[in-house]
Amino acid sequence: MTESQYRDEICRIGKSLFERGYVHATAGNISVRLDENAGGGYLITPTDACLGTLDPTRLARIDAHGRQISGSMASKSAHLHRRIYEAAIRFDPNTRCVIHTHSTHCVALSLQTAGHSYDTTRASENIEWLPALTPYFVMKIGHVPLIAYDRPGAVESAELVSQAIAHYGKRGAPIRAVMLERLGPNVWHDSPASCMAILEELEETAKLMCLLPRTPDPLTPLQIDDLRQSFKARW
Numbered sequence: 349m350t351e352s353q354y355r356d357e358i359c360r361i362g363k364s365l366f367e368r369g370y371v372h373a374t375a376g377n378i379s380v381r382l383d384e385n386a387g388g389g390y391l392i393t394p395t396d397a398c399l400g401t402l403d404p405t406r407l408a409r410i411d412a413h414g415r416q417i418s419g420s421m422a423s424k425s426a427h428l429h430r431r432i433y434e435a436a437i438r439f440d441p442n443t444r445c446v447i448h449t450h451s452t453h454c455v456a457l458s459l460q461t462a463g464h465s466y467d468t469t470r471a472s473e474n475i476e477w478l479p480a481l482t483p484y485f486v487m488k489i490g491h492v493p494l495i496a497y498d499r500p501g502a503v504e505s506a507e508l509v510s511q512a513i514a515h516y517g518k519r520g521a522p523i524r525a526v527m528l529e530r531l532g533p534n535v536w537h538d539s540p541a542s543c544m545a546i547l548e549e550l551e552e553t554a555k556l557m558c559l560l561p562r563t564p565d566p567l568t569p570l571q572i573d574d575l576r577q578s579f580k581a582r583w
Contacts, residue, residue: 354380354391354540355404361540362393365449366400370551374398375450376532377423380540381433381443388412392429394420424501428509428534435510436536439517440524443536445543450532453555458494458529460558465496465529466512477527478553479566480583485553486567486575489535489546490523490582491516497529509534521582525550 349357358378365371376399379392389411393402397420408422414430416422423429429446436443461477477494480486493512498505509526516523524546525535533550537543557563567575575581 351382351386351391352404354382355407357540358391358393358407359402359404361447361544362399362402365447365544365547366398370451370547371399371449377425377429377448378540379423379426379429379446381445389417390426390429390433392422392426395423397423427501427503428506431506431510432513432534432536435513435517436522438514439522440536440538442538444538445540446534446536447540447543447547448528448532448534449547449551451547451551451554453558454527454533454551455530457554457557458527458531461494466493466508466526478557479563480572481553481556481564481566483567483571483575484549486572486583487579487581488549489525489553491521492523492525492527492533492550494527494529497531500531523582 358380362378374396377393378399379390381390382388389409391407391409393399394406394408406420408419409417410422410426411417414426425448432446433443477492478485495505495508505528512526513523524537525533527533533547535543535546535550537546572583576583
């Protein structure tokens with residue numbers, strides 16, 4: 349896609365998410381990584397912008413170092429998006445889009461599971477935010493670490509997310525999502541459309557967890573291994 353096409357696609361995705369209730373008011377942000385032959389850097393939604401009424405000409409353009417080049421003031425989450433790209437590209441070179449929302453069931457579940465956040469000092473002992481409930485959750489998303497609460501835009505959260513991406517990538521299970529406690533998910537993939545699909549699957553899985561009276565048994569190791577073999581699931 350050209351830069352102009354990406355601008356239109358960000359607006360289309362934002363409108364779709366807003367109209368279906370994945371975001372509300374001015375919550376959430378979307379970014380796209382541009383190719384070097386298009387000048388590099390990123391497009392990102394402006395701070396305090398409603399994703400349902402985005403103007404493609406007002407999207408913020410920032411360079412690879414986070415300096416703003418044009419457009420309205422970039423989202424306060426711009427640093428987090430940059431750190432996600434930098435970390436994820438090591439394991440998924442085609443990483444192209446990052447979406448952050450305050451999706452209702454994801455946030456609700458993060459309130460219920462506070463205290464089980466990702467800890468770099470004991471990464472191998474971490475409890476998964478969501479168990480392997482459904483085959484499509486395992487196939488399409490994979491592991492989702494819960495990142496302890498910090499204020500929106502905090503540099504410390506961005507660094508912890510980067511460390512989590514590196515940890516899971518090195519163990520052979522690259523992740524496509526993290527859950528920011530009390531704030532919402534950040535997801536990434538190779539296009540805005542595929543990124544939105546990840547978000548939809550994640551919110552649906554969180555909704556199932558919220559609706560169930562108790563945590564069900566997850567898929568068995570044998571069932572998960574079958575998904576790895578058949579669909580290259582990254583678990």
